[in-house]
Amino acid sequence: MKQPLNVIKIGGAVIEDPEKQQAFLDGFVALKGPKILVHGGGRIATEIGERLGMEAIMVEGRRVTDDATVDLVTMVYGGLVNKQMTAKLQSLGVNAIGLTGADGSIIRSVKRPVTNGVDYGWVGDPVEVNADFLTKMIEAGGVPVIAPLTHDGAGHILNTNADTIAGTIALAMAEFFEVNLALTFELDGVLADVNDPESLINPFKESFFIEMKESGAIHSGMIPKLENSFKALHSGVKGVRICKYDQINSNHGSLLQI
Amino acid sequence: MKQPLNVIKIGGAVIEDPEKQQAFLDGFVALKGPKILVHGGGRIATEIGERLGMEAIMVEGRRVTDDATVDLVTMVYGGLVNKQMTAKLQSLGVNAIGLTGADGSIIRSVKRPVTNGVDYGWVGDPVEVNADFLTKMIEAGGVPVIAPLTHDGAGHILNTNADTIAGTIALAMAEFFEVNLALTFELDGVLADVNDPESLINPFKESFFIEMKESGAIHSGMIPKLENSFKALHSGVKGVRICKYDQINSNHGSLLQI
Incomplete structure (x- = not known):
């Protein structure tokens, strides 16, 4: 039987709020067994970039990464x-x-080719995970x-993208571990109405996701996050949950179902 | 018999010159067996700090590390x-x-206490090395x-300080490996006259170092580097050499002798 492994993703907005970050970390510390943390950090890079006289260039919600910007995000x-x-x-x-x-x-990527005339610059899409090396670090007691x-x-x-990294790692580690993936952010989970916390969708079925996508009822930023997560479930990841940053030790949030 | 391990330190001035960095890296790649690289980077931090409107505060050749500066060096x-x-x-x-x-x-430090009225801020002096964890990473094929x-x-x-880190790691790893330490920089080694490349001191004996220190014949920046290195030799490190950045696969430079 495979040993359990938790892969937890935390977004940049939570990281830059000290109280929220602390609440998240307390939960992460309490989580038993082997675990991996994947973090974002977009807004902090934007702020430091502005102090360096750089302007964030966004196309359809994604950062264009020129030479100066890849140095900036590498630093930040x-x-x-x-x-x-x-x-x-x-x-x-x-x-x-x-x-x-x-x-x-740990993760080798290919530089994204120019798509529909948009050159995202130094942006990578993962192609290979060194799950063996990650496993050895976990076996050595590392997180x-x-x-x-x-x-x-x-x-x-x-x-x-941090969601992509979390999904890709979860999928690759599923060969060696029984992997549960949690994507955490500021909301309670996937909400039918983003302004109504009572509208939590749980369980969140893939068929419903496809309907929402077709009807345009889902926020464009959520689509790659969810597509990636359903792909992980289809490929051997045991569970995927989208939940609030302080709920990783509960079963709250939106549990994905295929 | 212990397996050999090379610990190589490279300074910031070499790193920021692309050609020199490449020459160093070519040598490092060619070095056989387990190896560890320790790098500096001071001048790049100063340059980015200036772009962020920060001024480097130096006291006796050492950077004072306030809150903004520790964030800067963490990034850079x-x-x-x-x-x-x-x-x-x-x-x-x-x-x-x-x-x-x-x-x-890998290295836990203590924050340096205020000394002679100078508060260096977020500067650390190493107290503990996790040699076991470093060894596991090396055994897993990592450098x-x-x-x-x-x-x-x-x-x-x-x-x-990067020299301190290199010496401290060499010393701690000497329990598990036959460690050779090389501190590399732009000069050929320790020179009796810094303007005369022919004045290389090799071998460089500890007794001579003590004489030079007492007579004030040695540059103040070299003193901690050398003290640290002789301490490593006294504590089980097999060899310590101070040499040019492109000479790590030769026996050129100043070989220290106790």
């Missing part, structure tokens, strides 16, 4: 956010190891804390 | 420099893992690439 995601969180987790008794996809070649950066195998860091 | 050393070098080494076939002292609690940052075990990142 891989340095500031990742190491501060690692040091905090260490102080809470978790043997955190802060990593990017380049470290131990990987992964920043949303990957590499292309040719010496470049690539900016990569 | 732990993020930009460390991850770019890791991605480059991966492209050259080395399974690099970029780390700080916080990761896997640690370590930024000059440590943590205090209470959730804070501390700015730590």
